[in-house]
Amino acid sequence: MQSFWFGNISEGRCTPFTGDAATCARRVREIRTSMDVFIPPDWQQAVACGVCHDRAEYLFLLQKVCIAGSEQAVREQYAAKDVELLQMVRTLDEMDTIINVLSERVADWYQIRHPSFSLKYRRTPAHVLVKSISERNREHGGGGGALGKVATEITSLSDTRTSLARVVSGRACEVMPNTSALIGGLVAARLLSHAGGLKELSRLPASAIQVLGARTALFAHIRTHAPSPKHGIIFQHRRVHNASRDVRGKVARVLAGKLAIAARLDFYRGCAVPAFLEDAQARIDRAGTVPGEGQP
Amino acid sequence: MIRVGDVLVSKGEGGVYGERMLDGYRVWDPYRSKLAALYLLGTGIGLTPDMKVLYLGAANGTTVSHVADYVEVVYAVEFAPRPMQDLLEVARRRGNIMPILADASCPEQYAPLVETVDLIYQDVAQPDQAAIALRNCVFLKDGGNLILMLKTRSVDIRKQPEEVFRDTLDILMSAGLIITESTWLAPYHQDHAAIVCTR
Numbered sequence: 001m002q003s004f005w006f007g008n009i010s011e012g013r014c015t016p017f018t019g020d021a022a023t024c025a026r027r028v029r030e031i032r033t034s035m036d037v038f039i040p041p042d043w044q045q046a047v048a049c050g051v052c053h054d055r056a057e058y059l060f061l062l063q064k065v066c067i068a069g070s071e072q073a074v075r076e077q078y079a080a081k082d083v084e085l086l087q088m089v090r091t092l093d094e095m096d097t098i099i100n101v102l103s104e105r106v107a108d109w110y111q112i113r114h115p116s117f118s119l120k121y122r123r124t125p126a127h128v129l130v131k132s133i134s135e136r137n138r139e140h141g142g143g144g145g146a147l148g149k150v151a152t153e154i155t156s157l158s159d160t161r162t163s164l165a166r167v168v169s170g171r172a173c174e175v176m177p178n179t180s181a182l183i184g185g186l187v188a189a190r191l192l193s194h195a196g197g198l199k200e201l202s203r204l205p206a207s208a209i210q211v212l213g214a215r216t217a218l219f220a221h222i223r224t225h226a227p228s229p230k231h232g233i234i235f236q237h238r239r240v241h242n243a244s245r246d247v248r249g250k251v252a253r254v255l256a257g258k259l260a261i262a263a264r265l266d267f268y269r270g271c272a273v274p275a276f277l278e279d280a281q282a283r284i285d286r287a288g289t290v291p292g293e294g295q296p
Numbered sequence: 297m298i299r300v301g302d303v304l305v306s307k308g309e310g311g312v313y314g315e316r317m318l319d320g321y322r323v324w325d326p327y328r329s330k331l332a333a334l335y336l337l338g339t340g341i342g343l344t345p346d347m348k349v350l351y352l353g354a355a356n357g358t359t360v361s362h363v364a365d366y367v368e369v370v371y372a373v374e375f376a377p378r379p380m381q382d383l384l385e386v387a388r389r390r391g392n393i394m395p396i397l398a399d400a401s402c403p404e405q406y407a408p409l410v411e412t413v414d415l416i417y418q419d420v421a422q423p424d425q426a427a428i429a430l431r432n433c434v435f436l437k438d439g440g441n442l443i444l445m446l447k448t449r450s451v452d453i454r455k456q457p458e459e460v461f462r463d464t465l466d467i468l469m470s471a472g473l474i475i476t477e478s479t480w481l482a483p484y485h486q487d488h489a490a491i492v493c494t495r
Contacts, residue, residue, distance in 0.1 A: 033407040
C-alpha cells in the first residue's frame with residue numbers, strides 16, 4: 001500500500017481522504033513512507049480517486065495542504081518553551097550594548113557643555129551621570145534641551161531593560177529549572193542563547209559549556225599557543241568570578257560539568273530535581289574552597 | 297530564459313523582495329541568486345512552462361519566486377521556520393509554489409506530496425550535499441536534470457574549495473549521474489560552484 005496526500009492506494013484501488021486542508025496536512029505528517037520501493041504520486045491517480053477533476057484542481061488542493069502543513073509545523077516549532085526566551089535574552093543583551101554606547105556618548109557631550117567637568121577622580125560611571133542629567137532635566141520641567149531629552153530616553157530605556165531582565169530570569173526558571181538553580185536565570189538564559197536552544201544546549205559536552213561565549217579566546221588558543229580560556233559566559237556567575245584565581249578554572253570546570261547534567265535534566269525531564277541540585281551545589285562549593293580537593 | 301538586453305528577468309507579479317522592474321519584468325539579480333548567476337556565467341537548464349521542479353533549500357522564497365515565474369509548479373522544501381514564514385507569504389500569492397517545511401536529507405518526510413519532477417534544484421548549506429542530492433533522485437524522472445549549488449565552505453571549511461568540488465563530482469558520477477556542466481560562480485558568489493547533471 002502507498003499513502004499519498006490525497007489517499008491510500010493498495011492493489012490498484014484508491015481510498016480517498018476526506019476533510020479540509022488542515023486535517024489532510026496533519027495526516028500527511030503522520031504518513032511513514034518507505035523510500036526503498038517508493039514511487040512518487042501522479043495527479044492522474046488523484047483524478048481516478050475522485051479527489052479532483054483536472055491538473056489545475058490537483059495543484060490547487062495540494063497547495064492548500066502544503067500551506068496548512070507548513071503553517072502547523074512553524075506554529076509547533078515556535079510553541080516550544082525556549083524559542084521566545086531566546087529572543088528575549090538576545091533583546092536584553094542588545095539593549096545593554098545600546099545603553100552603554102549611548103551613555104558614553106552623552107557623557108562626552110556633557111563634557112563639551114561643561115568645559116571644567118571631568119569624570120576623573122569621581123566614582124561616577126557614565127550611566128550614573130546620565131541619570132543625574134535626566135533628573136536635572138525633569139526638575140527644570142524639561143528645559144534641559146536636546147541633551148536632557150536624550151538622557152531621559154536612556155534612563156527610561158534602562159528601566160525597561162531592568163524589567164525585561166526580571167521577565168527573562170523568571171522565564172528561564174520555568175524553562176530550565178535545574179540550570180537556573182545552579183547558575184541563576186539570567187546566565188542560564190545567556191547560555192541558552194549561545195547554544196541556540198535547549199535541545200542544542202543539552203547536547204553540548206561540559207567542556208563546550210565551560211567556554212561558551214569565549215569563542216575568540218578559544219580559537220586564539222587553537223590557532224596559536226595562547227593560553228586556553230577557562231570560562232566563557234559562566235564567568236558571570238558569582239561562584240566563578242568570586243573564586244580566587246588559582247581555583248577559578250577548577251570551579252568553572254566543575255560547574256560546567258554539573259550544568260551539562262542540569263541542561264539534560266531540563267530538556268528530558270523538564271522539572272527541578274532537588275536531589276541532584278543539592279549534590280551539585282555541594283560539589284561546586286567544595287571545588288571553590290580548598291585547593292587540591294574536589295577531584296572526582 | 298527571458299532577457300531584456302543583458303539583464304536576466306522573469307515574468308510575474310513584482311514586489312516580492314523589492315526587486316527592480318524592467319519593462320514590466322522582474323529583474324533576477326545574480327548577486328542575490330545563485331541560479332541567476334549560473335544562467336549568466338554558463339548555460340544551465342532552460343526553464344520551460346511545463347516543468348515541475350523540486351527546490352531544496354528554498355529559504356525566503358527569493359529565487360523560488362523567479363523559478364515559479366517560469367515553470368508549472370515548484371515544490372519548495374525548507375527546514376527552518378523563520379524563512380518558512382516568508383516563503384509561505386510568497387506561496388499564498390503564487391498558486392504554483394508548494395511550501396514544505398521538512399529536512400531535505402529526509403525525503404520520506406515529504407514523499408506523499410511530491411510528484412515526479414523534471415528538475416531538482418538544490419541549494420542547502422550542509423556538509424553532505426552530494427548525498428542529499430542523491431537521496432532526492434527518487435523524485436527525478438529518467439532523463440531529468442539536477443542542478444547542485446555546491447557550497448564548498450559548508451562541506452569542509454579546512455579543505456580547498458577545488459578539492460571539495462572534485463570530490464563532489466566523483467560522488468555524483470559514481471552514482472551514475474552524467475555531469476553536463478560545472479562552473480564556479482565567481483564573481484557573483486565566492487567559493488560556490490554550480491554542477492548540472494542528467495540522470
